[in-house]
Structures are given as C-alpha cells and as structure tokens.
Amino acid sequence: MSGLREVTGMTGDEAVAYAAKLVNPDVVAAYPITPQTIIVERYSDFVNNGEVDTSFIPVESEHSAMSACVGASLTGARVFTATASAGLALMYEILYVASGMRCPIVLAVANRAFSAPINIHGECTDQMVCRDASWVSLFGESAQEAYDETIMSFKIAEHPDVMLPTMFGIEGFIVTHALERVETLSKKQVEDFLPEVRSTKYRFNPDEIATFGSLVLQDYYMEIKRQQEVAMQNAYKVAKDVMAEFTEMSGRTMELVEEYKLEDAEYAFVSYGATAGNAKAVVDRLRNKGEKAGALKIRLHRPFPTLEIHEALSGIKAVSILDRSATFGSPGTILQTDLASSLYGKEDVPTLHGYINGLGGRVLTLPEIEEIYEKTKDYHDVGMTSTTDWVGYRSD
Amino acid sequence: MSLELPKVSVKDLQEWSKLGEVLTSGHRLCAGCGAGIMARQVTLAAKALGDPYMIVNATGCLEVATTIYPYTAWNAPWLHNAFENASATASGAIEAMNAMQRKGLMREKHVNMIVFGGDGGTYDIGLQSLSGAIERGHDFLYVAYNNGAYMNTGIQRSGGTPQGAATTTSPAGSVIPGKIKWQKPLAEIIAGHDIPTFTASPAYPRDLMAKVQAGLKHDGPAFMLVDSSCNLGQRYPPDQAIEVSKLAVKTCFFPLYYTYKDEWILTGISARIAKNPEKKLPVEDYLKPQGRFRHLFKPEWKRKMMDIQDEIDEKWNRLVRKASLH
Numbered sequence: 001m002s003g004l005r006e007v008t009g010m011t012g013d014e015a016v017a018y019a020a021k022l023v024n025p026d027v028v029a030a031y032p033i034t035p036q037t038i039i040v041e042r043y044s045d046f047v048n049n050g051e052v053d054t055s056f057i058p059v060e061s062e063h064s065a066m067s068a069c070v071g072a073s074l075t076g077a078r079v080f081t082a083t084a085s086a087g088l089a090l091m092y093e094i095l096y097v098a099s100g101m102r103c104p105i106v107l108a109v110a111n112r113a114f115s116a117p118i119n120i121h122g123e124c125t126d127q128m129v130c131r132d133a134s135w136v137s138l139f140g141e142s143a144q145e146a147y148d149e150t151i152m153s154f155k156i157a158e159h160p161d162v163m164l165p166t167m168f169g170i171e172g173f174i175v176t177h178a179l180e181r182v183e184t185l186s187k188k189q190v191e192d193f194l195p196e197v198r199s200t201k202y203r204f205n206p207d208e209i210a211t212f213g214s215l216v217l218q219d220y221y222m223e224i225k226r227q228q229e230v231a232m233q234n235a236y237k238v239a240k241d242v243m244a245e246f247t248e249m250s251g252r253t254m255e256l257v258e259e260y261k262l263e264d265a266e267y268a269f270v271s272y273g274a275t276a277g278n279a280k281a282v283v284d285r286l287r288n289k290g291e292k293a294g295a296l297k298i299r300l301h302r303p304f305p306t307l308e309i310h311e312a313l314s315g316i317k318a319v320s321i322l323d324r325s326a327t328f329g330s331p332g333t334i335l336q337t338d339l340a341s342s343l344y345g346k347e348d349v350p351t352l353h354g355y356i357n358g359l360g361g362r363v364l365t366l367p368e369i370e371e372i373y374e375k376t377k378d379y380h381d382v383g384m385t386s387t388t389d390w391v392g393y394r395s396d
Numbered sequence: 397m398s399l400e401l402p403k404v405s406v407k408d409l410q411e412w413s414k415l416g417e418v419l420t421s422g423h424r425l426c427a428g429c430g431a432g433i434m435a436r437q438v439t440l441a442a443k444a445l446g447d448p449y450m451i452v453n454a455t456g457c458l459e460v461a462t463t464i465y466p467y468t469a470w471n472a473p474w475l476h477n478a479f480e481n482a483s484a485t486a487s488g489a490i491e492a493m494n495a496m497q498r499k500g501l502m503r504e505k506h507v508n509m510i511v512f513g514g515d516g517g518t519y520d521i522g523l524q525s526l527s528g529a530i531e532r533g534h535d536f537l538y539v540a541y542n543n544g545a546y547m548n549t550g551i552q553r554s555g556g557t558p559q560g561a562a563t564t565t566s567p568a569g570s571v572i573p574g575k576i577k578w579q580k581p582l583a584e585i586i587a588g589h590d591i592p593t594f595t596a597s598p599a600y601p602r603d604l605m606a607k608v609q610a611g612l613k614h615d616g617p618a619f620m621l622v623d624s625s626c627n628l629g630q631r632y633p634p635d636q637a638i639e640v641s642k643l644a645v646k647t648c649f650f651p652l653y654y655t656y657k658d659e660w661i662l663t664g665i666s667a668r669i670a671k672n673p674e675k676k677l678p679v680e681d682y683l684k685p686q687g688r689f690r691h692l693f694k695p696e697w698k699r700k701m702m703d704i705q706d707e708i709d710e711k712w713n714r715l716v717r718k719a720s721l722h
Contacts, residue, residue, distance in 0.1 A: 026496055029484075029488060054495060055491035059532075060528030061524060065484075068484045068491070069488060070477050071452070071487065072488035075489040097478055196501070205473060206473060214463040215460045215463050215464050220466065
C-alpha cells in the first residue's frame, strides 16, 4: 500500500468512469441506456477533452457495441464497454462470440430490471442470465467496489491463462447514482498494476495472414468449448491472485467472497451486490438481540467460488439467500441453485432458503430482512431443507 | 465533389492476375458461384493497390464455404464475427488500429478494410450496423453481394429478392406468384448517407475492379452493391453465371453506375444503353434462363411480367434522368 489515500465523492457510475480513465483502454464502444449513461457521458468528456487517448465508438446499438468490442479486441486492443438490462440482452448473441473468440473485453453492467413491464430500476436478472456465457462475472456492493472491480476486471480478463471477457455489475440507481465515499488510486498505481503490454497472442492485423471466426463443426467445436471451461477454471485462481495483489496495492481487502461475523454464526444471509450492505446491517441488529447471525457476500459469481462458499458456510444451520434476480419455474432462486449444487452431499452444510426480492427497484427494508431471518429459522426448525419464497410484494 | 474512377486495362488485369489469389482454390463454394468470382475480383483489385488490406466477412455463403475449420481459403487477414454486425466489427478493428497506432503499440500504416456481406446480411439483418458505421465515418469499403435470397440457408426470400422470384418462403403459388414486392433500393439508401456508392457486376471485371479501387482510395466509408449470381438458388446451369449476370445489366435490371453526393454516373454497358436506348434488352431475356422466374411465363401471370418490365423501365428512366443532370 502506498502513501496517503486520496478520497473523493462519486456515484457508482462515476467511479466506473474514473477508474476506466486510469486504465485508458484503446477502444470504448458503447450505447447509452439508463442507468449506465453517466459512465459513457463521463468517458466521452475524457475523450473530447483529451484526458485519455481512447478511440470512443458511439455505436447505434448495444449489439453493435459488443460487436465493435469483439472486432477491436481481436485486433489486439484493450477494450471496455458498459450497458444495462435490455442493452445486455441485445448483446447476448455477441457475448458468446466474445468468449468463444477469447476476447478479454471488460463490461460494466448497471444492473436493471428487464421489460416487460418496462422499468429502469435496480435488479440483477440482466447479469444473472449471462452466467452460462463463459464470461467471468463479478458483483459490486458500492461505488468503491465499482471503482476497484473496474480495474481488477482488466487484469483477470487479460491474464494469459484466462483470456475471457469479464463483466461486473452494480445495481441501478442504488449504486450507480448514489454519491458515496471513494478512495481513488493514482495513475502510476494503475499502470504498475496493469502493464501496457497487450496480451493477445494472435491478433487480426495487416501483417499476418490468419483467419478468425471459422466455421467449426462437429469435429472440433467441443474441444474449443472445453478450452473455455478450462479458462474459466483458471479464472478462479487468477481472480483470487488478482484480488490479493489488489489488496496489497490499495490497502482495501478484496476477496472472492466476503465473510461477515460468520465465525460463530448459526444462521446466515447469503447475497451479492448492494443487498449485502443491508444484510450486514441486519446482522448487527440481530447480534444486538443476542442472535448468532452472520453474512456472506458473493463477489465472484462466475466462476463460482464453491470452495470458499463451502468453507464459509460449514457449520451454519440455515442460510437465507437474498436474491435480487427473477427466475420462473426454477427449483430455487438463481443463487440458491448454485449453492445447492455446491453444497449437496457435503458435510455440515446449512439448509437453503431462497428469497426472490427487490425486483424492479422494490426496496427490501431492514425489518423485512429480519422477518426473512425468522422465517428461515422456522423452516429450519420444522426440518425443511430447501425452500423458495418471493418476498416484499403485495399478494392481492 | 466528384469521384474519379481509375482506368483498368486488360493489361492491368493480366499483371494483377500474377499477384496471386487472395481467395484461393479449395474453398467449398458451389461450382459457378458468383460470390467466389466477385470476391476474387474485389480482393485482387485491393491487392493491386499495394497497401495492406484486411477483410471482415458477415455470416453467409462466402464465410461458411471458405473457412471450414481447420482449413481456410483466405490468403489474407480475415475476420468473421456474426451475421448482422460485420460493419460494427470492422469499425472496432479500424478504431483499435487507430488507437494503438496513436499510442505507439502498433506500427503506423494505412490499411484498406474490406467488408463482405450478402443480401440477407446487408439489405435485412445488417442494415442498421452498416448505416451506423457509415454515419460514424470509419474508413472501409463495404461490398454487398446480392444473390437474391438467403441462399446459405436454402433460398429464403430477402429484402434483396426481386419481384416475382420464387424462393422457398415466397414460392410460386397458385394464388401468389413468388415475391410480391420489389427489392429495397439499397444503393440509393446507402448513397443517401453521402458516401461513394457503386454498383458492379463480376461479368464486367474491369468496371468492378476500378470501382473497388476508387472506393478503397476514398478516405472514409464507401459502398458497393454487386449483383452476384447463384445458379442453385436462381436455378440455371452452373456454367451460366456470367451470362446471367450480363443479362441483368443489358436488360437494365441491374444498371452499372456510381454516385457520390449529387453526381450519378452510369458506367460500362449501362452508359452505352443510356446513349443508345435501342440496345436495352427486354427483361424477359434476363428472366427466361432462370428457373426462379419460370412461373411468370405462364399465361395467367402475363400481367405480372408486364408490371416487372414497367417497374424496370421506370427505375431505369429515373436513373438516366439523374445521370444526365450534369
């Protein structure tokens, strides 16, 4: 950790933009969508005021944004973009091209609910439905984490053992537009952390005869997909190392998962993104009442940190999974099914109680989280090992 | 501002043919495919300019038949992303090179960027991406090869399918005789972006290659619409590709011209027909050899045939008027 910490006030979106400015990517191709707009607006200021030497491509859609990112990345450039909700859905086809062609693109997601009904507020379904697209996926709780994850994402994505695109999400308005205290880094710190060398071994360039994006049929397709899975497994270790290095550099602890008062806990919350802050606040309230409560925040969602989660939750009786993503007709919430697969058949694992909440920006209050805690205890007491509920909605 | 076409002589063609093929033999395009002929002419014209060139290709026949892994027929830097996004992909590659050259991460050099897309990938699904990239002003030549349908997926109608043509999704039925509407006026739509816009046919290689070179030399986006025949989808014998393409021009079904801002200039046979209207062949001559129009020759569709001729005459007269204004 170096010298004095610079502290400033920024919204989550601004934090992403200012962190990206320090990275100074070669290409930013982006299309505006609420609540991501501040990121591209600030970045456009940096470009037009000569504060970065990025080529900014103000594309005509998110589909073209991701397409231009793929073209730029394959040409060897360091590439960044940002989107939300419908924009991420429009990119979806090309998300698979980006990972399949091993483009280390970094994408900031201002997590927002999907239409219909149209809604502009916070919800993480948009990012969650990309979980099988072979992108490294992180969530951030605050403007600070938005800032830090912007920088770390490039290092994870571009690692030679990974070479996969990386997305990180911050919830619409709750994080993107809330003014928070952010400790910043210097240009020098970021340059030392992220070397200028572009890591692409093979690139689309005028000096080499090479074919990118071939038709690959039954005889080779599966081997190429398997390489993506190996890269994803590598990303688990790389993300861990990058976070350790970032912690050393910034003085801010950064881990795949964040444990809060779990050591002696009997019941715990598991969440991601902004909800984790509320979960920790409720843990404090419950602790004051004598409850043995704790919380676990998932920062890295893909690759899923199964080992850390098993270790963190071993010995806990029951967990309340606060999931701000919608899924329909599923055996559990999205995070719950991940947890169930991670913990099934292992020793000392908790019962799993999923709660779909906060859709379309609906606020999940601290008293409601306390109610969830009691409900989970009741489920556990009557011997239910897995339950799923929707909470915080009017039922009639 | 006017645009000059370079003169391409037969001697030039002889010299260029020694430069070596960019789209090499061994690709799996059908025998007699117009796309292969078109792509060889375009890339050879680019190679003859001397500057390095790169190719972005939309999904389609030209892409799938030339790059079946682990083989490739492309003796050039070549990139395919998806169907509807070739222009956006090219804009990313171009701006990546600009930025990396600015930062000293790449050697400074001018690169001629060629983008290939078929009619499906250009008239229909890729039009937005193309229009956006043109509006932003990236320096590339987009070559749309229109073979009149989604030939790669099995002859489904596209926005580039001509009126009356039978395809698998606009069949020659007993009530509806093939495609109902005329093609989208793609060249005019793109010309409306105020960029150099060319039409060309592989049946007239010197005209096509001169236009490729003019488009690549232009600083900024340029567009070329190529009438590319497909014997399988248009239904005629494989050795007739060039003959059918010639008839498209001689009947004024597909006139050769270029336009930039308010200038419209007819070239080759089309310029000659404008001067000598009696040289214009009836559209039946173009339709007759092609199985996709066979039904139009039945007595019950005589009216339809007349409509097609009327439409071609009307469009041709309009073009001649625009071309004679200066």
